[in-house]
Amino acid sequence: MRGELSPGAKVAIYGLMSVLLIPFVFPTWWMITSSVKPISDIFAFPPDLIPRRVDFSTYAKVFELQPFARQYWNSAYIAAVVTAGTMLFSSMAGYAFARIRFPFANALFMVVLLGLLIPSEVTIVPLFQMFLAWDMINTHWPLILVPIFGAPSVFATFVMRQFFIALPAELEEAARVDGLGRFKIFWTIALPLARPALAAVGIFTFLHSWNLYLEPIVFLSSPEMFTLPQALTQYTDAYGGAMWNIQLAAATLTAVPVLIVFIIAQKQFVEGLAHTGLKG
């Protein structure tokens, strides 16, 4: 067949690809293998790529030292609520900005986009004061409300708007002739067709919420309220030194849902990126 590579070229290309893969695969490999090594083996030199001694007790300790299952649940339900809420609000807002002609729509959209330019660190103190006034400190409300109405949602709204702009207007006109009102057109025609964009938004939002670190350490103070990124920092010994193997075991457990979500939604995710013209 034309364009088929010779065996030598194939070997060279696969060799090069394998080398390029190292920076991406090595940290994950190091995390997983170190999670089952005794702490002294982690710092052995030269380093062992394959653990010489395997000790799974680190995984048990992850749950003994902290209410890790509870923290796992905290992260999972917060990420789920934030993802669902962001998908709902951003799809409605994106649709409105793309499809409904109202005065100053474009100017308003620009104002909304400005939200992306403000670093979350800048707003954290006023947000803390606001949630303190609302008696929501050491609750999960800030971790749910800030992403749904903050920068991640603005980004999601932008993605959804770009998708809805590209949706043929004739589909909506056909739906109008078929007797549908504005909300039904959104719900039964536009939204089902926006599945790839919604999947991309869902994954981005889930990852953002799952990895959220600054907000939890500011708003939460008791271990049973912690989320996973914050919990990971708590595996220290009496002198404040990190218990690396236990911490890496917890990190491995933390990475699992993200990998599962990505593997399940990989196709939709890539389609979504293609649809929205965004790069990963």
Place this chain on the structure above:
Amino acid sequence: MASVTLSKLRKSYGRMDVIHGVDVEIADGEFVVLVGPSGCGKSTLLRMIAGLESITGGEVLIGDRVVNDLEPKDRDIAMVFQNYALYPHMTVAANMGFSLEHRGTPKAEIAKRVKWAAEILGLDEMLERYPRQLSGGQRQRVAMGRAIVRDPQVFLFDEPLSNLDAKLRVVMRGEIKSLHQRLKTTTVYVTHDQVEAMTMADKIVVLNGGRVEQIGAPLELYDRPANKFVAGFIGSPAMNFIPGQITASGFAADGALLPLPEAAHDLPPRPMLYGIRPEHFALTSEGLAATVELVEPMGSETQVTMRLGGTPVIGAFRERVRAEPGETIRVRPEIASVHLFDSDSGKRAN
């Protein structure tokens, strides 16, 4: 079924007027084609009937009802779009039954109506397929099916065949026409293709720049165009226009004296356009001398671009013309088919 009346209909976008007071009467059960060049306002007019564009002035009546302020769903119309506008995430059956489902029609009735429409359009085997699994012609049929299951008072077609290849267009043209003959539903059909207009319409409305140029039966427009625009738009290849002046001995053009119909001799001598369709030239041994510039054999006819005096014209002959460029042939215009238009206004003079 119902009549459709457009009365002094106007449409403006800001200060720009695009439809300038259009009056059209469409009888109950009639197949009317709105035709005109791109940007003439034909699709805008159709969308105003559908309720997809607001009306700046005048009235749209469907039956006896003024529908200006009614939503599309309340006008009892069905529309077939240029790009089909099928819902990609629904099967053929779901697409066809969608509006009925939304209106609360019982499921059994929906199934019956979808089956009936699918049988008419030959879609029985495709009801469970998705639009992406269909060819262009099949999608067009589904779009038509979606319209007919509703049994509306009026069908609106917006250039439905323009995305199909030439062969399929001819097939679908016949299907739409026979569907109309079967259902007898009032139909308004928009196209820029004058062949579609001629072959399908009971009545043609020729539009230009947001104004009606002429309304009439296809052959009426072909035989007696009201002005130069209609004469040039209807018919392919287009009518030849030869500038000149009426004289006692005939029509004096640049380097040629053309024969005139008897009645035209009474017209006052003033600058005119002599209109003659390519197919109304005949090859003779003692007609007007014409210098051949290009010969295009089409099989059924031969088109010859030639120079009659100083004016280039096209002739379409049933005979096989074997002349070479530069040669002289002799042609004669059929006097009964000569059209005269005022040079300034473009209006018909004979």
